[in-house]
Amino acid sequence: MKTLLTTSLLALTLAGAAQAEGKLSIYHWFEYIPQELLDKFAAEYDVEVTMDTFDSNEALLAALKAGRLGSYDVAVPGDYMVDILKQEGMLDSFTPEELPNHGNIEDRWLDVAFDPGRTSSIPYQWGSTSFAVNREVYDGTADSLGLIFAPPPELAGKINVLDTSGETLTLASLYLGIPQCSADRAQLKALNDLVMGAKAEWASFGSDVAKDVLVSGDAAAGMIWSGFSAKARAEGAPIEYVFPKEGMIVWMDNVVLLKDAPNRDNALKFMNFLLEPENAAAVTNYAQYSAGVKGVSEFLAPEVANSPESNPPSDVTGVFVQPCPQEVQVMYDAIWTNLKK
Amino acid sequence: MAGAAPQGASAGSDIYRGNGPRLLLPVWLWVGIFLVAPVLIMAVYSVLTKEFRGGVIWDFTLAAYDQFFLDRGLFGDEPPRIEWTYIGIFWRSIWQAGLATVLCLLIGFPTAWFIATRPARVRSVWLFLITIPYWVNLLIRTVSMKFLIRDTGPLNEFLLWAGIIDTPLALVNTNFAVQLGLFYSYLPFMVLPIYAAVERYDFSLSEAAADLYADSWTTLRLIILPVVKPGIVAGCILVFVPSLGAFLAPELLGGAKTFMIGSLIEEQFKGAAGNWPFGAAASMILLSIVMAVLLLHARAQTKGDRT
Structure with a gap:
């Protein structure tokens, strides 16, 4: 299914494409940009836009490694994947002068560890990864990752977890209070035992269905990204997004300029376009995350600006997922395989 | 294909004579491109060294088959047992x-x-x-x-x-x-x-x-x-x-x-x-x-x- 979704080519042939000046080829997450915004860019700059989609950072990396580098202009990797793509030499860089709107990047997202000074990437959206719980099924206290990893009877057997080892094992590590990329034997053993024990209470593993299973009621609790949770509630799921006391994952997706971009100029125009507050807000209104761009608030729909997901309490801690070194990653892979064997 | 020639059923069948290999070319191309080449690529990749986060390094190793059949524990330092x-x-x-x-x-x-x-x-x-x-x-x-x-x-x-x-x-x-x-x-x-x-x-x-x-x-x-x-x-x-x-x-x-x-x-x-x-x-x-x-x-x- 993942493969099908990924390969389902979203060929967005636009009106007047035949006469378009240039082209722009985007490699993007599924369900993450409103069509109207692509149309607006195409009309404003007379550019023919095409877009393919992926469903995980690792799938993006795999596609670029397998020879797609050079066919896309921009992609939208998450924080740690920007770091990895940079290490792999897959990113081009630009000067702030090439992006007139570079100054619109919020100060706190300017000097990020994965791209200091923002020379290869710009903020797209940021949000959190935690879980949501169906309040008609469970009405007790919801403030802990224990609802997923040591669930109460009401939720047992009705939990969906994300089908990516990075997110699921990071949340499990937060629950246990062990550091990410730990190579400590006792800690890894505890992590392995925790997920192996919890699996009996989990109904399914799924990332692209994370929202749908909550809406349909197949799952009564599920790990989910903040914007997806807000969308699920808008679609009628009686759910609450939980900010766990143990902490949650914070992430930021970024538009990067790829190396060997066939249409570098249009890529920069597109990045500059996305840094316009009005356009960044259009993405936020659609995806229901947060923009990382100055001046978006006046363009935001009130239900998005005021949603619980967009307004975490000040005492909740969020961590970025760390890319682990190879010798440690092997052990996390082994735990994941063990979990699904 | 050449089977019609010995019977001499029609003069037209002569054009096939001696052209067998050439007429088979599409089949061989098809088998070569869609069957042999992908399997060969797969066979070669399976004995190369893995590159971290995808990709391969061109060094011969049987590590992949070793990983499939032998279990050396979570930390890789136990004596090998059969990997189930x-x-x-x-x-x-x-x-x-x-x-x-x-x-x-x-x-x-x-x-x-x-x-x-x-x-x-x-x-x-x-x-x-x-x-x-x-x-x-x-x-x-x-x-x-x-x-x-x-x-x-x-x-x-x-x-x-x-x-x-x-x-x-x-x-x-x-x-x-x-x-x-x-x-x-x-x-x-x-x-x-x-x-x-x-x-x-x-x-x-x-x-x-x-x-x-x-x-x-x-x-x-x-x-x-x-x-x-x-x-x-x-x-x-x-x-x-x-x-x-x-x-x-x-x-x-x-x-x-x-x-x-x-x-x-x-x-x-x-x-x-x-x-x-x-x-x-x-x-x-x-x-x-x-x-x-x-x-x-x-x-x-x-x-x-x-x-």
């Missing part, structure tokens, strides 16, 4: 594919028999009905199956309404659901070849058997089954092989809780593991199993032809 993890995943997939094949045969054979024994005009209608659902994309059909059997789906609603059950049957995310999905996906691949075989069956053979006091069970066993066997074998292969690599049904209906061969391999290329040589090695092992099945079939076929 991947063998277990393969066995589960083979078992599920086998069960799906048996189920398809049990339902598919009577279905094909029924259709083949209808009057010729009605037969095409029945065949049409069998194929109609398959005009719809497999993904859509699998998701629809999930809608049907979920806790709040029509099946459970009906059973609750009829008072047959008190609480909804938990069908989604079970092995039963996976089997149902495989069975539903591949049933026509069983029905159609068996139908083709039964349609050619000469029913006077059955009458002759009855005249010689064979009961219907004996007729089925000694007369019908041997005659339609090629259709059954073809149907079984057509169901077994795609079921073995199926990942839609396990992921959507089974909840992706356990790796199938297909999802294990996918994880090596698209997941965090990024271990291309291991994915290639697992694919080679899968290919070997499928080849073994097909070779057994081919041998059984040639034996059958000789007798």
